[in-house]
Amino acid sequence: MKIIVCIKQVPGTSKVQVDPITGVLIRSGIDTKMNPYDLFALESALRLKEEFGGVVNVITMGPPQAIEIIKEAFMMGADDGVLLSDKKFAGADVLATSYTLSQGIRKMGDFDIIITGKQTTDGDTAQVGPEIAEYLNIPHVANVLKILEVTNKDITVEMDMPETVEIVKIKFPCLISVEKDIYQPRLPSFKRKMQTKNKEVKVLCLKDMEDKDEKKYGLSGSPTQVERIFPPDENADKEIWEGTGDELADKITNKLKELKFI
């Protein structure tokens, strides 16, 4: 079974803020990590490989330093990794990102299944997986709660719906995005770290892609544009209370009474 897992490097903290006066973004540290939801995708892939044999390859798009998360994936058990990195990919929105990843996946050969995490913690859109599937012209199922059955030509999964759970069978090749907690992700292993220390990560740029049309990548390939960024609204008529614990508890109690919550 050939499995591809899409992963992303995200900021380690969410403490990016806008200076309300200058409008400049203030970042505190630039530590990064693998998107936590991707760990569940990778774990699902590794379990499928352990049960049915095959390979697990990971792919990401990002700056050169995103190579770190591919190495982390190696430490968890991934076989190979591809990094798509080119400044022509910069400024990509969901559509351009999905297109770039789908082009990268085409360079990785045949596959049975692509697994993605539920969403990223920096974009929070959950849109890239389904768009990749559309570009590759394969079926997808999002919000997978459980993998129920796997044969050599399809996979049966439980999909989360607003008020129901749907059991769906999907033919290979396909894409699934898995929910958090589908399996408990394993920790990176020190032994694998040593084994894969010098393992090469393939880096692809625009000129390596089948479609070399610059206009489909990065900002040029992005139909959406960020017009402005700004700090969230302040609530204008608020009250701020200070005091001792007891005073504050009494104050809250009285206000809740006044508002008829008690």
Added chain:
Amino acid sequence: MGKLFIHHDLVNDDTANKLVKICPFGAIEYKEGKLEINAACKMCRICVKKGPKGVIEYIEEPVINIDKSQYKGIAVYVDHVNGKIHPVTFELIGKARELAKKVNYPVYCIFPGFQIFDNAEELLHYGVDEVFIYDYLELKHFNVETYTAVFEDFIINKKPSVILIGATTTGRSLAPRVAARFKTGLTADCTVLDIKENSDLVQIRPAFGGNIMAQIVTPNSRPQLATVRYKIMNAPQRTDEANGKITVCSMDTNKLKSNLEVLKITEKEVEENISEAEIIVVAGRAIKTKQDMSLAYELAEVLGGSFAGTRPMVEAGWIDAKKQIGLSGRTVKPKLIITLGVSGAVQFTAGMKSADYIFAINKDPKAAIFSVAHYGIIGDIYEIVPKLIENIKKEKGLVGEMPKYAAPSTRN
């Protein structure tokens, strides 16, 4: 569209270091006297606007403009299971009517399903001009492939300018598939929507994983797709009389073939749904141990409300993911919400700021939560909450019934 151009003649250690520092994404590199922009760039153009003048320039590239007048109407996807319409649909109809009024567009509904005519009639009580139903056995259950095929047919025939889709689990799977098919823009989880005179949809959402809002437009692609969470917009009042009409659409059933086969649908176990709760107590990172979660449980209990948590609490495994508020959890609109030691990242506040009354308790006077709170209480939850629970018990005559700091038995 355009690109960033570096005027290398203006690059020196001073300007370069300023630029490296100003970039919030670490995308500007200065190595051996050479300034470069790497793939981490998000094209926010802060370097152009706020960096040393003229070093980095934004160069517009000519684009072929599409004819926007070919696209008219605001369409709302009818999210449903077996014809039972999800309430987010009515909220989106309310927003669609507001937008449509500004640009004089009709409001459409797109409704794929099986034997859904009667359900479609209900929509006419909410001010929809035309409901397009696709009534086929193949559409009985949600299937992202067949439902996308319906959208394709609808978009080609009706050319809507805007399509609004509820950000339910199904909507979040369907919308990107449709957007990619038409190579158009999609903005997830919008918290504010407006429309310009030229029919560009103004979409505002929290962005970049930080405490920032972004205003996003889709200036040269149609249709414009946006998803919105349940409980963000307001549903219009149902009217007694039905206006507008229902159009039954026919399409090529070959397009309804799929590589997905729905084997079974099961109802979820009925669980307490925080989206519906009127009073919510939220546990945040200031809670030090899992045991101390009882502060939140107990406060929720004495108030007769539900408890919920932030993403770190879910990641720590202290609270069930279904009780997470925020962009990666649920959106809530209760009458009262009390946050205990929640810092208030925009990802969280986007999921709760339309609550009627927000009480926030936090030790840090600079916590972002105080900018959305109606009552900001600067103090330690460990000093305030036990006394508060005691007070409420006294008020309600519950004294002595529940031991302090009791570990929850049946709740998680």
